Amino acid sequence: MSDSEWLERVAHLNQWKSHGRRAPHKPLLLLYMIGRLQRLGTAGVDFREAEPELQLLLDEFGPPNKSTPAYPFHHLMSDGLWVVKGPNGEDSPGPQVSLLRSGYRGELTRDFAQALESRPHLLSDVALSLLNMQFPPTIHEDILQAVGLELLSATTLAYERPDHRPRRRDPTFRERVLTAYEFRCAACGYEGTLGREAIGVEAAHVRWWAAAGPDDVSNGIALCSIHHKLLDRGAIGITDDLKVAVSQHFLSNSDAARQLVLALVEQPIASPQPGHEPPRRSHILWHRDQVFRAPARMLRQGDPPNL
Numbered sequence: 001m002s003d004s005e006w007l008e009r010v011a012h013l014n015q016w017k018s019h020g021r022r023a024p025h026k027p028l029l030l031l032y033m034i035g036r037l038q039r040l041g042t043a044g045v046d047f048r049e050a051e052p053e054l055q056l057l058l059d060e061f062g063p064p065n066k067s068t069p070a071y072p073f074h075h076l077m078s079d080g081l082w083v084v085k086g087p088n089g090e091d092s093p094g095p096q097v098s099l100l101r102s103g104y105r106g107e108l109t110r111d112f113a114q115a116l117e118s119r120p121h122l123l124s125d126v127a128l129s130l131l132n133m134q135f136p137p138t139i140h141e142d143i144l145q146a147v148g149l150e151l152l153s154a155t156t157l158a159y160e161r162p163d164h165r166p167r168r169r170d171p172t173f174r175e176r177v178l179t180a181y182e183f184r185c186a187a188c189g190y191e192g193t194l195g196r197e198a199i200g201v202e203a204a205h206v207r208w209w210a211a212a213g214p215d216d217v218s219n220g221i222a223l224c225s226i227h228h229k230l231l232d233r234g235a236i237g238i239t240d241d242l243k244v245a246v247s248q249h250f251l252s253n254s255d256a257a258r259q260l261v262l263a264l265v266e267q268p269i270a271s272p273q274p275g276h277e278p279p280r281r282s283h284i285l286w287h288r289d290q291v292f293r294a295p296a297r298m299l300r301q302g303d304p305p306n307l
Contacts (some may be wrong), residue, residue, distance in 0.1 A: 003122045006115055010126050011133065014078050022063045022211060023289065025072035027130040028143075030081070032057060033108055034127055035147035037116055044107035047100040061143055064234065071093040073106055073212055076116045082111050124152040132246065136208050138232045143183060164189045170215035177203035180276035181222030184288050186269045187244055188234070188260065190224040206283040211290070219276040221269065236264065237292035238284045243268050245288075245296040265297045 001009075005185040010030070016023045032054060037043055047070075054069035074095040076082040079304065086090035086104045093099035108116070127149055131140045144151065183198045186192040192199050204223045207213030223231060223237075230236045230250075237245040244264040272278055288294070 001111065001115065003115075003119065003125065004124060007113065007125060007129055009080060009253040010129055012079075014075075020211060020290070021206075022134075024062055024134045025058065025067060025069075025092075026076050026079070027134045028057045028061060029054060029069070029072040029076055031127060031130055031143060031147045031149065033106075034116065034123060035081075035149035037108065037113060037145075038123060038150065039148050041117075043113035045112075046105045050106070051097070051101070056141075057146060060146065061139065063157055065295055067096070068097055070097045070100050073100060081109055083107050083109055120152055127151060132210065134210055134230045136205065136210060138229050140232075169209065173201040173215040173220065176217050177220035178222050180217050180220070180271060180272035182273060184222060184270065185224040185227055186221050187223055187227040187264055187267075189270070200225050202228045204231055206231075206279045207286045208232070208291070211286070213283065213286075217272065218280040219283045221279055230261065231287075232291070234291040235256055236261065237288055237296070238269060239266075239279060239280055239296075240284065242278055244269075245292065246294075247293040248297050249293045250293050250297075262297070266299055 004162060015025050015026060032050070033043070033045070038043060050073070051069050054073070058067050058069065074084065074092045077084055078090060083090055084100075084104055084106050086093065087102075093102075093104065107113075127144075130153060131143065135143065178198060180203060182191075183193075183201055185201055201222055201224055204221050204227075205213045205215075206219050206221060209215065213219050221231075227236065227239065235247050235250040237247070239245050244267050246261060246265045250261060252261070269278075
């Protein structure tokens with residue numbers, strides 16, 4: 001198969017879809033296996049070995065609801081990129097953890113593994129395609145480090161969406177969002193320029209662009225680089241009354257973290273200039289359901305509003 005045919009197959013993974021819910025289970029398994037192929041030169045892994053590492057990837061980068069590595073380990077077989085072998089040959093007992101632990105092994109198909117090994121640029125392009133389709137750029141490097149994968153280059157890919165209707169980012173989104181928020185982080189108020197350019201302030205999507213989030217100001221918020229990353233990792237979120245939610249799972253004893261993150265508990269986010277819509281409730285609800293690591297922290301009784 002040609003490179004474009006492999007990329008097309010990856011872009012057409014059969015993924016569960018329902019009301020905008022995230023299902024990055026198969027992409028995370030593929031990224032994990034591509035990382036192993038690049039580092040170790042092996043295209044296969046026993047389920048018992050892969051289970052704890054895949055579970056960690058799902059916990060860190062999957063949706064907040066609990067999921068199991070058995071799901072992608074079994075169901076990826078339907079995409080022509082993966083086989084499962086057991087005591088009786090090529091077969092799978094289904095997405096049951098206890099059964100997969102009893103001697104089952106998953107492997108990238110021979111043709112796919114050979115193509116990735118012999119064409120390093122294809123390996124990088126496949127990995128980047130999986131990242132672009134499922135995750136915001138702020139956490140790409142986190143995932144690559146977690147799976148031990150190095151990309152050759154940040155290629156612009158032909159297949160960005162599995163429905164074959166290429167979505168292109170609106171190049172004006174950043175400028176429109178930063179203008180609406182006066183080039184200031186809506187969470188902490190940071191602003192800064194280097195020469196004539198704003199530096200360290202970014203236009204964040206509330207509903208990820210990779211999850212069909214629109215390039216509208218109503219789906220955007222200006223955040224400093226730190227709070228943008230925390231939003232995309234689910235450490236912070238936005239409440240219905242436009243206050244900062246901080247996950248109870250975010251922990252730190254440093255003064256810097258207390259000032260930058262914990263002091264934001266239930267603090268109002270800055271409003272955009274008149275004439276611009278604040279984050280729309282539908283996008284806030286998507287982020288809360290699909291990204292934010294609930295439950296949220298609450299102010300202790302007697303705490304001042306700013307800790």
